[in-house]
Amino acid sequence: xxxxxxxxxxxxxxxxxxxxxxxxxxxxxxxxxxxxxxxxxxxxxxxxxxxxxxxxxxxxxxxxxxxxxxxxxxxxxxxxxxxxxxxxxxxxxxxxxxxxxxxxxxxxxxxxxxxxxxxxxx
Numbered sequence: 001x002x003x004x005x006x007x008x009x010x011x012x013x014x015x016x017x018x019x020x021x022x023x024x025x026x027x028x029x030x031x032x033x034x035x036x037x038x039x040x041x042x043x044x045x046x047x048x049x050x051x052x053x054x055x056x057x058x059x060x061x062x063x064x065x066x067x068x069x070x071x072x073x074x075x076x077x078x079x080x081x082x083x084x085x086x087x088x089x090x091x092x093x094x095x096x097x098x099x100x101x102x103x104x105x106x107x108x109x110x111x112x113x114x115x116x117x118x119x120x121x122x
Contacts (some may be wrong), residue, residue: 028059
């Protein structure tokens, strides 16, 4: 049975995981869950824990550390079940971005970063 997936993931060559949400609402819900399960150390401020496009924080209802501490458990947690949190060193920071405009056809060859015949960096 096909489910309505909201988030996809992939891993780069290192220890980083890339999560891709299908829309802004799903991204805000994802960030709420990530901040709930992986809160920063107490001496870390929100600006250095969530970097990049910080406007998603408003959509997630988080404007400061107090809002993050007050996040409710996600709805998938059963009522009498304690939520396991992983504070501290597990996550260094989150980078929030939006997709760019995509490929661009350059009008002048000298703007390209790759050599047109070899495909190697100039």
